[in-house]
Amino acid sequence: MVSYSPLTAELKAIIADGLSPDSSIVDRGNLVEYSSDASTLSYLPELVVLAGNTDDIKSLIELANRYNFPVTPRGGGSGLAGGCLPSRGGVVLSTMGLDRIERIDTGNFIMKVGAGVISLKVREAAEAAGLFYPPDPAGMDQSTIGGNGATDAGGHPA
Ligand SMILES: Cc1cc2nc3c(=O)[nH]c(=O)nc-3n(C[C@H](O)[C@H](O)[C@H](O)COP(=O)(O)OP(=O)(O)OC[C@H]3O[C@@H](n4cnc5c(N)ncnc54)[C@H](O)[C@@H]3O)c2cc1C
Structure with a gap:
């Protein structure tokens, strides 16, 4: 080690x-x-x-x-x-200071965000733009999009 x-x-x-x-x-x-x-x-x-x-x-x-x-x-x-x-x-x-949603490209379903954006904010921003953000981890009001990516958090299996 x-x-x-x-x-x-x-x-x-x-x-x-x-x-x-x-x-x-x-x-x-x-x-x-x-x-x-x-x-x-x-x-x-x-x-x-x-x-x-x-x-x-x-x-x-x-x-x-x-x-x-x-x-x-x-x-x-x-x-x-x-x-x-x-x-x-x-x-x-x-990474909590990297909390900006910089761009939403509705035509290509792309959102550019800082790693520290709370996942629920990503969902809300997608909805406000007429899109749907499918991942649904139960802790999305606390977790960040960067943390979700790092842990592969997606939500409970159906
Ligand atoms: C009430 C509750 C419900 C939950 N529900 C779910 C669920 O449904 N599904 C699920 O999968 N998990 C769930 N979790 C676990 C947790 O929310 C997830 O693992 C989440 O992805 C962690 O995100 P975070 O931002 O809090 O990361 P942290 O806990 O801060 O970090 C987690 C890991 O990610 C790394 N990391 C964080 N940010 C970055 C970054 N920007 N770049 C590189 N590495 C990074 C850290 O080093 C660490 O290894 C739940 C937790 C709680 C407390």
Whole structure:
């Protein structure tokens, strides 16, 4: 198993400096908010990055490769298997700030959205545009479209 060194104060500062004003970090105080999901598991992150754009995510991943620290994406935190928890330490990357529905192309049934859009909002936007969004996970009022994609959440089998 690959081992990682704890994030030093210097490395946390490098991570923070690499972010644009759209994004921010959570260090110490509110980390516990990001230490659990809908499972019974719990792992405290060393740092949380609240991403406000995808360029900042790219910068973070580049730093993670350079300095060898883990990054765990987190959407709505409604997962039942602890997937968004930093079991190996490092950074939790919250996508909840990527919450824009950018475009709906009704002719081609395409919606361009940020990874952090709550799935129910996707359904509502589709309905408002005269379309139907078929996936129906029961936690769609909490989960994000990115989390649904990552976990293949679609709803209960008929
Ligand atoms: C009341 C309730 C009902 C539920 N009903 C269903 C159901 O009907 N069907 C079903 O399948 N599941 C269901 N779930 C489980 C859960 O809602 C789904 O797994 C959902 O897809 C998780 O989305 P999330 O945004 O909360 O992801 P999180 O819990 O934050 O993360 C889940 C996983 O996805 C990864 N991830 C999240 N966002 C991204 C991203 N942008 N890019 C890459 N990886 C990402 C995380 O690292 C983690 O591994 C339910 C949960 C609850 C609490």
